[in-house]
Amino acid sequence: MWSTVIQRPGHASHTVEERVDTRNGGTYLWCDCGAWKFQVSKGGCAHVKLAREQQAAGTRRVDTPMTPEQRETIAAAEAAVTDRPSRAAPSSVPRQSRLDLPILPMLCEKVAAPKGTVNALGVEDDASRRWPILTRQDVAYEPKWDGHRMIVEARNGNVRLWARSQRDTTASYVEIAEAFRFADGVFDGEVIVLDVDGEHRFNALQNIGSLTKQQRSDRLRFVAWDVLEANGEVVMNRPYVDRRAILEDAQEAMLGPWAKGTEARVVLSPSVRDGVALWNAVLTRGLEGVIVKPLRSTWKSNDRGIWTKLKCLRRSDMIVVGYTSGLADHGNVVVPFGALVLAEYDGEELRYAGKVGTGFTQTTVEQVLDTLRPFETATPPWANAGTVKKVLMSVGPRKVTWVRPTVEVVVEYQERGADGVPRFPSFKGMAGMREEASA
Structure with a gap:
């Protein structure tokens, strides 16, 4: 038996351990990120896959038998996967195997910026640093995307896109549906279209009918920011930090090859803890605003009292x-x-x-x-x-x-x-x- 520490660029480190499968006497790789158990059929989470690659290449960072104390530590971590500071405690809500779709999306409460936060030219000033909502420690901040809200259902190779009105819009965005062909889950996000400068603008989405097939392929994107179901298990009742970890750590397994590279058709929306920096960035780039999401919040259909929308005007x-x-x-x-x-x-x-x-x-x-x-x-x-x-x-x-x-x-x-x-x-x-x- 062995264990190794996996450090992916821009991510927290995780421990991967070889363990005995008591059902058949074989072995499997366990990871303390918690996402591995949703990805068993896909070969494990991203950390498990990287550990396999290191083992095959002979570059595994740690290759030593574990002491009893180490095993106790790992067992405690397995009993409470989300004990790390970046994770919330697991939800006590009973598991639900499949989500009934279509479903109304979770909404936001709009909050106006205090007077003086944005000057007449639309550029931030020091008042943004005095806006308390931008400096909270118990929330994550994501950019507000200006596109079409969409719930993507991907099960057994079948993909459907549900609009905010609960209308099936799969035929309108076949490129996005194709990008999810290897996924297994239900994802929340937004369809956007990039303009010729590589920026997303709502008017570019309105003019999508004028694009050629190649232009649609090059410019159409799905920005994923949440996961409601993963590998047959409903996770919408788990805290935001847990859902985000599943979405990030299992990105390749859930979203398939289109999730690779800067030209991916499916991309993850940034999630940061510095609200002031993100607010200034969206102002500079002319984006729509910022969404504030409590770290321990669950995903609730048609609820607008948990997430907060800050619009840049x-x-x-x-x-x-x-x-x-x-x-x-x-x-x-x-x-x-x-x-x-x-x-x-x-x-x-x-x-x-x-x-x-x-x-x-x-x-x-x-x-x-x-x-x-x-x-x-x-x-x-x-x-x-x-x-x-x-x-x-x-x-x-x-x-x-x-x-x-x-x-x-x-x-x-x-x-x-x-x-x-x-x-x-x-x-x-x-x-x-x-x-x-x-x-």
């Missing part, structure tokens, strides 16, 4: 070029104001920047209309009829009252689409006046 000063009418009383009554029509200057060219209809109170609506009325005009700010038609089609059927491009407002938004128009904009206040001569 950006602000810009934009020019008002018009406003639309709106509807009230369940859409049956036309009211004077519905949304502001926005534009921005790109050099000397005035470009359409969408519309904003949220963030207003009755008082701010009256203030905005009082400010805009002196600048009302019958002429659109664009001389090109094609541009005006495009803007009117984007605005919709509401009547548009044009104004000279003089008044500026502050707009907060999540990100910009491929056309440069802000997504999910919200009105935050008046920014001032432009000089009409320059406008």
Whole structure:
């Protein structure tokens, strides 16, 4: 009998031991990571596989008979696999062999950043270090991905992808289904599409229909961040740290060859303990935000009171070029104001920047209309009829009252689409006046 210590780059060290199988008198390799028992049919966890390779190559780090004291230590570790600091205690919930699908995904509670955390340019300042939720020690932080939420069911070579609406979307993402052909479990994550620069953007996912077969193969990804079932056993009732360990330590066995390399179609979402560093990183890269997950939390269908979503929002000063009418009383009554029509200057060219209809109170609506009325005009700010038609089609059927491009407002938004128009904009206040001569 022998034991060895396995140290994978970027991972904690684990002990692998050769043990006697009392059922048949043979031997097997046991690992203190806990994931090995979910991967017996796959040849063991990643540490067991590495130990086999070292043994075959004659490079095993430790190759000595164990003392009784060592055996007692190993036995104690086996009785409480998650005793290490990076693991939570095993769940006392009775085991469930298979999960009933489809299932509603676990959700997040949205928390707004405190005032001053993000400045007008969308760049973090020192206030992020004063945000307590970013400095908790009992949670893990993961980036918020901007794609389509998906539950992947992979059993006996059959793969199905379930959308958040519980609709079967396997046919829409056959490349992802193919990537899970060797997996055995149920995985939670998100389908994303990379743009030409290698960044993931929601507008790239919206335009997936325009991609060639080769482009889909190159850019389509599934970001896995949780596991609900592994090798026939439901693990969703185990703590986050245990589920994460199963997902990380058994990645190759569960996800198959597509999980290898930087171009893998299935990738693991980063999970870190430094919330401030991740928050600053997602701001710098223009990502959507951060998800906060308690280390001891279980996975609960349709629950939004455990995970917390911190969204990164950006602000810009934009020019008002018009406003639309709106509807009230369940859409049956036309009211004077519905949304502001926005534009921005790109050099000397005035470009359409969408519309904003949220963030207003009755008082701010009256203030905005009082400010805009002196600048009302019958002429659109664009001389090109094609541009005006495009803007009117984007605005919709509401009547548009044009104004000279003089008044500026502050707009907060999540990100910009491929056309440069802000997504999910919200009105935050008046920014001032432009000089009409320059406008």
